[in-house]
Amino acid sequence: MRVELERCYRRLLAAYPKEHRERLAEEMIAVLMAGAEPGRRWPACCDAYDVVRGGLAIRLRRAVDQGSRRHWRDAADVAALIGPLLFFTAMMFRVAVYAGRAVRPPVVAGELLQAVELAAYALPYGLVALLVWLRRTRAATVRGRVQEAGKEVRT
Numbered sequence: 001m002r003v004e005l006e007r008c009y010r011r012l013l014a015a016y017p018k019e020h021r022e023r024l025a026e027e028m029i030a031v032l033m034a035g036a037e038p039g040r041r042w043p044a045c046c047d048a049y050d051v052v053r054g055g056l057a058i059r060l061r062r063a064v065d066q067g068s069r070r071h072w073r074d075a076a077d078v079a080a081l082i083g084p085l086l087f088f089t090a091m092m093f094r095v096a097v098y099a100g101r102a103v104r105p106p107v108v109a110g111e112l113l114q115a116v117e118l119a120a121y122a123l124p125y126g127l128v129a130l131l132v133w134l135r136r137t138r139a140a141t142v143r144g145r146v147q148e149a150g151k152e153v154r155t
Contacts, residue, residue, distance in 0.1 A: 015055025
């Protein structure tokens with residue numbers, strides 16, 4: 001029975017990062033086994049919850065620590081560019097479809113009106129994507145100038 005309980009605790013420890021398990025798994029298992037009631041085959045719900053919660057908390061802390069903040073910021077920058085760009089592209093594709101239908105005989109005025117409306121709705125997405133792109137290139141230029149100035153000061 002104790003072997004089965006230990007096996008369950010080891011499975012629950014999978015919530016922790018590998019390096020953490022390699023360093024502390026035996027100690028954690030010993031503490032969990034010592035706290036378990038005699039004859040127990042399965043971990044208590046509160047123990048299982050605590051083990052999984054602790055593992056996920058450590059993983060989350062590592063995901064947002066100082067070293068990974070730059071990566072999260074870069075990912076947000078890319079999403080801020082790609083999201084509006086995808087919306088703009090999809091809407092402009094629909095504009096092209098409606099405009100194509102409008103110019104083929106028989107000419108339907110409603111199709112052309114829908115194409116113009118969709119183009120008007122698509123423009124803000126294109127503008128947002130353009131502004132994000134310009135800010136990124138401007139920031140890269142400023143960052144490059146600051147690095148160059150730093151090199152000149154050091155020499």
